[in-house]
Amino acid sequence: MKVYKTKNLRNVGVIGHSGSGKTTLTEAVLFHTKTIDRFGKVEDGTTVSDYDGEEKKRQISISTSIAPCEWENTKINLIDIPGYFDFQGEMIEGLRASDVAMITVSGVSGIKVGTEKAWDYVNENKLPRAFYINKLDRENSSFSKVLSGLKEKFGISAVPIQYPIGSEAEFKGIVNVISRRARIFNPKSNEMELGDVPEELISSVDECKNMIVEAVAETSEELLNKYFEEGTLSDQEIYDGLIKGCSTGEIAPVMCGSALKGIGIETLLEDIVECFPSPDMTAPQKADSIADGSEILVKVDETAPFSAIVFKTIADPFVGKLSIFKVITGKALSDAVVNNANKDKQEKLGNMFVLRGKQQINVKELTAGDIGAVAKLQYTVTGDTLCDSRVNYKFQEMVFPNPTLSRSVMPLSKGDEDKISSGLNKLLEEDPTFKISRDVENAETIITGVGKSHLDVIASKLKIKFGAEVKLESPKVPYRETIKKVSDVQGKHKKQSGGHGQYGDVWVKFEPRHDGDEMEFVDQVVGGTVPRQYIPAVEKGLKDCVKHGVLAGYPVIRLRAILHDGSYHPVDSSEMAFKIAASLAYKKGLETASPILLEPIMHAEIIVPNEYMGDVIGDINKKRGKVLGMEPFKGLEKVIAEVPQSEMFEYATDLRSITQARGEFTIHFERYEEVPGVEVDKIIANSKKLKEEE
Numbered sequence: 217m218k219v220y221k222t223k224n225l226r227n228v229g230v231i232g233h234s235g236s237g238k239t240t241l242t243e244a245v246l247f248h249t250k251t252i253d254r255f256g257k258v259e260d261g262t263t264v265s266d267y268d269g270e271e272k273k274r275q276i277s278i279s280t281s282i283a284p285c286e287w288e289n290t291k292i293n294l295i296d297i298p299g300y301f302d303f304q305g306e307m308i309e310g311l312r313a314s315d316v317a318m319i320t321v322s323g324v325s326g327i328k329v330g331t332e333k334a335w336d337y338v339n340e341n342k343l344p345r346a347f348y349i350n351k352l353d354r355e356n357s358s359f360s361k362v363l364s365g366l367k368e369k370f371g372i373s374a375v376p377i378q379y380p381i382g383s384e385a386e387f388k389g390i391v392n393v394i395s396r397r398a399r400i401f402n403p404k405s406n407e408m409e410l411g412d413v414p415e416e417l418i419s420s421v422d423e424c425k426n427m428i429v430e431a432v433a434e435t436s437e438e439l440l441n442k443y444f445e446e447g448t449l450s451d452q453e454i455y456d457g458l459i460k461g462c463s464t465g466e467i468a469p470v471m472c473g474s475a476l477k478g479i480g481i482e483t484l485l486e487d488i489v490e491c492f493p494s495p496d497m498t499a500p501q502k503a504d505s506i507a508d509g510s511e512i513l514v515k516v517d518e519t520a521p522f523s524a525i526v527f528k529t530i531a532d533p534f535v536g537k538l539s540i541f542k543v544i545t546g547k548a549l550s551d552a553v554v555n556n557a558n559k560d561k562q563e564k565l566g567n568m569f570v571l572r573g574k575q576q577i578n579v580k581e582l583t584a585g586d587i588g589a590v591a592k593l594q595y596t597v598t599g600d601t602l603c604d605s606r607v608n609y610k611f612q613e614m615v616f617p618n619p620t621l622s623r624s625v626m627p628l629s630k631g632d633e634d635k636i637s638s639g640l641n642k643l644l645e646e647d648p649t650f651k652i653s654r655d656v657e658n659a660e661t662i663i664t665g666v667g668k669s670h671l672d673v674i675a676s677k678l679k680i681k682f683g684a685e686v687k688l689e690s691p692k693v694p695y696r697e698t699i700k701k702v703s704d705v706q707g708k709h710k711k712q713s714g715g716h717g718q719y720g721d722v723w724v725k726f727e728p729r730h731d732g733d734e735m736e737f738v739d740q741v742v743g744g745t746v747p748r749q750y751i752p753a754v755e756k757g758l759k760d761c762v763k764h765g766v767l768a769g770y771p772v773i774r775l776r777a778i779l780h781d782g783s784y785h786p787v788d789s790s791e792m793a794f795k796i797a798a799s800l801a802y803k804k805g806l807e808t809a810s811p812i813l814l815e816p817i818m819h820a821e822i823i824v825p826n827e828y829m830g831d832v833i834g835d836i837n838k839k840r841g842k843v844l845g846m847e848p849f850k851g852l853e854k855v856i857a858e859v860p861q862s863e864m865f866e867y868a869t870d871l872r873s874i875t876q877a878r879g880e881f882t883i884h885f886e887r888y889e890e891v892p893g894v895e896v897d898k899i900i901a902n903s904k905k906l907k908e909e910e
């Protein structure tokens with residue numbers, strides 16, 4: 217593959233609602249540019265972008281794929297980004313490398329939640345954007361309906377630069393609105409052929425062109441004046457204004473076609489080259505100065521010293537780790553030794569290549585704006601900056617959503633623990649939206665992700681890539697026990713059967729403490745009723761006991777134990793005998809001091825569009841939660857609540873279904889609170905059942 221100048225590069229992130237045809241469109245572009253000679257199908261698992269075993273199995277995209285192709289001296293890097301919400305991290309990574317986000321919309325179903333989320337994200341990150349109305353070959357598809365939907369939802373910035381010829385089963389071509397070039401499918405030659413704008417479409421195409429002229433005129437005072445004076449703008453002014461308006465995000469060009477039938481692909485390519493910004497035209501990248509941390513803006517510039525951002529990592533058990541980067545300044549050369557500005561270490565780029573799906577194509581050089589990959593970097597992780605030694609900044613890191621759905625990982629066969637843990641750690645390298653933690657109490661590994669499918673995919677990758685089969689279960693609630701009243705009891709252990717006897721006798725007062733969770737042991741023995749040398753054994757005995765409460769076996773907290781009396785035997789007393797005496801006192805003492813169960817209460821902040829407030833609050837109440845307050849938050853509403861942890865394990869899934877994935881939440885442990893009576897019996901019964909199973 218030849219080396220392209222920055223001006224001749226286009227990085228197009230294909231995003232949008234799941235199923236709108238992103239992967240098929242990517243495949244169609246590869247096919248029509250003769251990059252591949254077979255048009256793969258998502259259903260057959262034969263596309264370039266959905267090459268991973270998990271993607272083939274599920275027939276959806278799970279990870280972001282890069283698909284470069286060459287067209288008229290331009291290299292177009294298509295970045296096929298999964299639409300499914302669980303793989304949001306992949307979207308953030310994919311868009312980090314994109315200079316334009318092309319939002320695909322189904323011509324049948326129109327704007328969906330995924331369209332809105334894509335728009336919100338690119339809007340927030342001020343990324344240039346365009347729309348592609350797909351599936352115009354399908355029954356009930358409508359270009360004009362979807363176009364007015366886009367205008368209504370996203371404002372006048374959505375301007376049609378293409379117009380369809382025919383519709384549904386009769387859909388057969390596309391008009392390039394600015395150049396008025398029409399391409400029509402000729403069933404005889406089985407090719408798209410250049411032609412004139414059909415008579416009956418001329419007025420519609422004119423109307424679209426007017427929309428473009430008006431939108432372009434809005435982008436500068438000078439053009440606006442000219443437009444008012446002359447009533448129109450020249451084609452060159454339109455192109456210049458369009459590309460400028462697109463790069464600042466003021467104009468979102470709307471294109472259309474049928475990815476599956478391959479209708480409109482040439483016109484799309486034409487517009488990508490003519491109307492989409494090259495990497496140097498988009499807003500500068502934010503970086504931090506290494507010397508003093510101040511913010512620096514870095515323009516894509518092929519003449520400056522080398523710098524690149526690693527926006528994605530792939531963990532492969534066979535190939536090893538792949539780091540995928542976008543060159544921001546200068547050029548990347550294979551075998552170069554570069555700095556990792558985040559780790560202050562040197563890395564050798566070694567064999568450099570571009571990825572097309574899973575295929576690796578070796579390259580010697582990549583210019584600013586281009587995307588490449590290297591294998592087996594030692595220190596580098598996603599988000600790091602690789603650069604020349606003269607570069608004194610590092611790019612600002614991507615912000616990923618906090619994962620909220622947890623599962624404990626249960627090995628299916630004993631002895632797989634090491635495989636699981638090393639596999640999970642490898643998967644962690646490629647996925648910043650996934651976390652591993654340890655539940656020490658139950659000796660379990662907990663994984664936390666964005667949603668159920670995300671965690672299912674991780675379990676499945678563990679099996680396929682790392683050969684360890686696991687079952688995912690709801691994590692256990694870390695209940696606690698304590699007492700509400702005071703008791704004062706004797707624990708006496710006395711055995712005199714044959715030979716050496718055993719004798720220990722203690723009086724212990726148990727009371728709740730409110731100044732700490734750990735058991736406090738107080739020694740108030742006077743007159744040596746319990747000899748000095750046995751007191752540590754009593755304390756040790758009690759400390760062992762509080763690991764298991766008397767109700768359901770959960771650890772006991774907020775307990776004070778005061779040893780104040782006892783007796784001993786000069787021959788039969790021993791540390792062991794006093795330890796046993798302490799445990800007898802413990803059991804009796806706690807049972808008579810009104811033991812209770814405590815459960816963790818979480819503080820939750822839930823952010824949702826106003827129309828879902830009622831349902832969200834109703835659901836919180838159903839979950840035994842308390843709403844503490846509500847406040848406006850960035851045009852949405854924030855609900856602040858406290859909810860028992862046991863009710864929140866599925867909340868990521870629940871909130872998604874209540875709000876059609878429009879809600880978000882964060883959660884953290886707040887405190888322990890008494891479990892209400894009705895729940896207690898269930899918990900005790902459950903813990904008995906678990907013990908019997910062991």
Ligand SMILES: Nc1nc2c(ncn2[C@@H]2O[C@H](COP(=O)(O)OP(=O)(O)O)[C@@H](O)[C@H]2O)c(=O)[nH]1
Nearest residue numbers: 234235236237238239240258351354474475476
């Ligand atoms: N009729 C028709 N079907 C399409 C078109 N584009 C995609 N599809 C189908 O829509 C489904 C989802 O496509 P896919 O590319 O996986 O969508 P993605 O989730 O956005 O990547 C697949 O069954 C495709 O064959 C199109 O232009 N016309």
Ligand SMILES: [Mg+2]
Nearest residue numbers: 238239276277
């Ligand atoms: Mg896809």
